[in-house]
Amino acid sequence: MRDGPCDHAAPVSTTSRSGPLSAPSTTAPGPPPALRNGLAALAAALWPVSCAACGAPDRALCRACARPLRERAGSRAALAGTTAPGAPAVWATAAYEGPVRTGLVAWKDRGRADLDRWLVPALAEAVQAALVQGESLVPDRWAVGGSAAVGDAGTVLLVPVPSRRAAVRERGRDAVGDLARGAAGLLRRRGLPVLVVGALSAGRGLRDQVGLDAASRAHNAARSLGVAGRAGARVVGAPVLVVDDVVTTGSTLAEAARVLRGAGAEVLGAAAVAAAQRRGSSG
Numbered sequence: 001m002r003d004g005p006c007d008h009a010a011p012v013s014t015t016s017r018s019g020p021l022s023a024p025s026t027t028a029p030g031p032p033p034a035l036r037n038g039l040a041a042l043a044a045a046l047w048p049v050s051c052a053a054c055g056a057p058d059r060a061l062c063r064a065c066a067r068p069l070r071e072r073a074g075s076r077a078a079l080a081g082t083t084a085p086g087a088p089a090v091w092a093t094a095a096y097e098g099p100v101r102t103g104l105v106a107w108k109d110r111g112r113a114d115l116d117r118w119l120v121p122a123l124a125e126a127v128q129a130a131l132v133q134g135e136s137l138v139p140d141r142w143a144v145g146g147s148a149a150v151g152d153a154g155t156v157l158l159v160p161v162p163s164r165r166a167a168v169r170e171r172g173r174d175a176v177g178d179l180a181r182g183a184a185g186l187l188r189r190r191g192l193p194v195l196v197v198g199a200l201s202a203g204r205g206l207r208d209q210v211g212l213d214a215a216s217r218a219h220n221a222a223r224s225l226g227v228a229g230r231a232g233a234r235v236v237g238a239p240v241l242v243v244d245d246v247v248t249t250g251s252t253l254a255e256a257a258r259v260l261r262g263a264g265a266e267v268l269g270a271a272a273v274a275a276a277q278r279r280g281s282s283g
């Protein structure tokens with residue numbers, strides 16, 4: 001059973017975020033990721049797409065499967081519970097189940113970058129909810145459409161949970177970082193001053209979270225993250241939201257918050273596209 005596309009770790013070099021048709025940036029054996037992405041993009045142009053969640057033709061994500069992710073006027077993301085001790089408050093737009101779960105796994109593990117157009121607004125929604133609904137976190141600073149500007153004291157830093165270096169190489173991109181940057185762009189256009197800072201890096205021993213139970217996830221996550229060099233210095237004294245695609249137990253978020261607080265950040269909470277519902281022992 002898969003538990004989700006959680007494979008956190010590893011700082012990402014900017015060269016690995018090359019576009020689909022740009023030159024390969026690694027010398028790994030086999031077709032370079034950029035070339036594979038280029039071929040995938042070509043294939044997508046030549047052959048019709050199908051819904052990443054249900055297989056319906058002609059749409060990367062059909063209307064029915066996209067419904068839980070779609071934006072509405074105002075913030076609809078909700079505070080989600082986690083089971084991990086030390087995890088910050090988490091806002092998520094959708095429950096991690098059904099088509100959302102299938103779609104997110106396809107997005108992350110099967111190269112369905114074409115789902116970004118649904119996932120970016122969904123993450124933006126969760127970030128906005130964290131900042132606006134969680135008013136006790138940042139009192140008075142977060143009137144939507146206000147005049148706060150990036151660089152002001154109220155600028156909130158979005159820190160993506162890093163993916164393992166190997167996963168980034170395999171996918172040819174930093175998927176969560178790309179989501180975070182897309183969401184930050186949307187939110188700045190709404191007047192919310194947010195900036196993405198890649199302040200976390202991955203420790204060496206981190207395993208893929210997929211398939212691990214809650215206890216194993218907590219153990220796996222512990223001491224798995226570190227502060228990423230110069231980017232880490234930018235969080236000192238700054239309000240920070242940790243962002244991720246999926247939250248299950250919250251063990252990775254707890255570790256991210258621990259590391260960021262240790263680096264001097266004011267961790268306000270976390271935001272994700274989807275979160276597992278807090279029931280039973282699913283992890």
Ligand SMILES: [Zn+2]
Nearest residue numbers: 051054062065
């Ligand atoms: Zn569908």
